[in-house]
Amino acid sequence: MVSSKDRQRKLAREKLDRQLARRAARQRRRRQIQAGLGAAAALILIVAGVAWLGGAFDSDDTTTDAAGSDVCAWTPQNAETNKNLKDVGEPPTTGIPTAGSRPMTITTDKGAPIVVSLDLADAPCSAADLAYLAGKQFYDNTTCHEITTEGAIRCGDPSGTGQGGPTYSVYNENVPLAPTPEPSASAAPSKPPAAPLYPKGTVALIGDPPGSNGSQFLIFFKDFTPKGEPQYPIVGRVTGGMETVAAIAKIPTVANDAGDKVKPKDKITVQSVTVGEPSATGTETAPSAPAPSASSQS
Structure with a gap:
């Protein structure tokens, strides 16, 4: 149990x-x-x-950088050591369009407005620089103070000295690469000429010294390839008003204060510069531009 x-x-x-x-x-x-x-x-x-x-x-957003992400850097310049500089603040470092293009209209006293397509993909900071200054009326009633021996019109310096600009600078971007040296004629058959690094109608920034770009820009009225290393960052191309560029190019030049024969004999006044909205499709909306003055019709 x-x-x-x-x-x-x-x-x-x-x-x-x-x-x-x-x-x-x-x-x-x-x-x-x-x-x-x-x-x-x-x-x-x-x-x-x-x-x-x-x-x-x-990101599906191809027109601007990500929020809070710095795209461009602006280097301060000393207005006390260079009295030709003009303080209008600095552009923002974020919200920079990085795709597509936007139109810039340059109205002078020499003919129809010159329309430029700014390249936002390859030169976003250079384009942002010009757009910011145009919005500050930085270029209004300035001059194109040189017709260079390289075949370009130099504009954008309120002082007209070649030393002027804003109190910041932007680094080089979109500078074309120098062509590879050609082999000797006996070593290879002849080749067609290489395309110019700065074709007619190219718009590029110019700094002094090179790489310290501000407000000054070049409009090339003929093809140009430098003998040495290229120095001018390309920001866009002329899409309208090339006849005005050609007319300005014919103005005789005289010696400037440095003795270089690049100063236009007739004063070239930039009445205004305006920049339109960015476009990712290539269809730009140009800003309204003032009508040419009566002197431009003569």
């Missing part, structure tokens, strides 16, 4: 076995869940990696 103590021990043992079985079952379920979560996480990482490589996480 089984004693009561034996029966109690048997019941306790059975209870313990049931508890151990339930605990083992819970542990198996936990391991299965963890294994499933681990596999799912690994799969998510693999899918995310493939999507990232495929560009799925690239």
Whole structure:
């Protein structure tokens, strides 16, 4: 006959076995869940990696930089050591358009307005520089103080000295690469001439010294390729008013204060410069420009 103590021990043992079985079952379920979560996480990482490589996480906004992300840097210039500088603040460093183009209209007293398409993809900071200064009326009633021997009209200096500009500068961007030296004629057959680095109609910034660009820009009225390293960052091209550029190019030049024969004999006045809204499609909306003065019609 089984004693009561034996029966109690048997019941306790059975209870313990049931508890151990339930605990083992819970542990198996936990391991299965963890294994499933681990596999799912690994799969998510693999899918995310493939999507990232495929560009799925690239921003759809192609017209401006990401919010809070600095695109351009402006270097302060000392107006005390250069009295030709004009303080109009500095452009923003964020919210810079980095795709497409935007129109810049240069109205002079020499004919129809000159329209320039600014390149926002290759020269976003140079374009932002010109747009900012135009918005500050920096160029209004300034002069184009040189017709250079390189075949360009030099404008954008309120002082007319070649030393003027804002109290900041922007670094070079979109400077064309120098052509690879041609082999000797005996070593290779003749090749067609290389395309000019600065084709007719090119608009580029110019700094003094090179790389310290501010407000001054060049409008090339003929093809130009420098003999040495290129120094002018290209910011755009003329899309309208090239006949005005050609007319200005014909103005005779006289010696400037440095003795260089680059000063236009007739004063070339820039009445205004305006910059329109960016366009990512290539269809630009040009800003309204003042009508040419009566002197431009003569």
